[in-house]
Amino acid sequence: MARSLANTVLKGIIGSHHRAATCRTLCQQGTIAYYSVSSDAGTHDDFKSTSKLADSDISLKDVVEKDVKENPVMIYMKGIPEAPACGFSSLAVRVLKAHGVPIASRNILEDQELKSGVKAFSHWPTFPQIFINGEFIGGSDIILNMHQSGELTEKTQGRHNLPHCPKG
Amino acid sequence: MGVSKEDVEGILTSAMKPTHLQVVDTSGGCGASFEIEIVSEQFEGKKLLERHRMVNAALAEQMKEIHALSIKKAVTPSKWNPIPKVQEE
Numbered sequence: 181m182a183r184s185l186a187n188t189v190l191k192g193i194i195g196s197h198h199r200a201a202t203c204r205t206l207c208q209q210g211t212i213a214y215y216s217v218s219s220d221a222g223t224h225d226d227f228k229s230t231s232k233l234a235d236s237d238i239s240l241k242d243v244v245e246k247d248v249k250e251n252p253v254m255i256y257m258k259g260i261p262e263a264p265a266c267g268f269s270s271l272a273v274r275v276l277k278a279h280g281v282p283i284a285s286r287n288i289l290e291d292q293e294l295k296s297g298v299k300a301f302s303h304w305p306t307f308p309q310i311f312i313n314g315e316f317i318g319g320s321d322i323i324l325n326m327h328q329s330g331e332l333t334e335k336t337q338g339r340h341n342l343p344h345c346p347k348g
Numbered sequence: 349m350g351v352s353k354e355d356v357e358g359i360l361t362s363a364m365k366p367t368h369l370q371v372v373d374t375s376g377g378c379g380a381s382f383e384i385e386i387v388s389e390q391f392e393g394k395k396l397l398e399r400h401r402m403v404n405a406a407l408a409e410q411m412k413e414i415h416a417l418s419i420k421k422a423v424t425p426s427k428w429n430p431i432p433k434v435q436e437e
Contacts, residue, residue, distance in 0.1 A: 318396070
């Protein structure tokens with residue numbers, strides 16, 4: 181499992197949302213994608229870092245905890261924000277985009293272990309799964325409900341005052 | 349084959365004692381995905397996420413086979429406001 185996990189975190193699709201993605205950053209961030217930038221799909225094998233995590237004790241739980249801690253809005257979804265692979269994931273992304281906040285995502289279709297790990301972490305059986313400010317919010321039904329009730333605006337503009345994406 | 353609409357209805361009726369329950373098989377009869385509307389006093393005092401978790405928990409076994417579950421409504425009787433059958437213009 182460690183090797184598979186290492187492979188997961190080593191596939192680096194990183195947008196320029198943060199300052200220059202270093203090799204170490206790629207190792208840490210893995211297949212996390214940021215909606216706010218255009219994605220250059222895929223990193224050539226030559227540029228992928230060698231396995232530094234094969235012997236580490238990083239568990240999927242650690243990966244998820246890190247994801248939700250470091251990203252104010254984190255969605256585990258089918259597909260990617262630019263190309264959702266299911267209607268529920270698509271809906272969740274559209275709702276979040278309407279609030280103009282940067283979205284970090286992982287495509288659970290890419291990794292069965294990640295998929296199982298996230299389900300176990302949140303005790304939630306389906307995808308998409310949305311976390312805001314480290315708190316598990318729920319799936320697309322809940323995020324839509326909160327959007328309609330105004331609760332989502334409170335979450336995204338409330339105590340943490342999330343940075344907003346430039347339009348376009 | 350998957351879970352049937354009747355299975356889902358039976359389980360939720362037994363677990364949640366709903367005053368209103370509507371289950372729609374959105375997979376064209378394959379039992380792969382369902383839409384649910386459920387009204388129950390058991391939701392009293394529970395936040396939205398918790399209400400959804402209660403429905404998920406009731407269907408935990410079935411979730412192994414169901415691919416998608418859409419909970420359109422999960423509210424207490426006092427919050428239930430059904431859309432009238434005759435649409436008003």
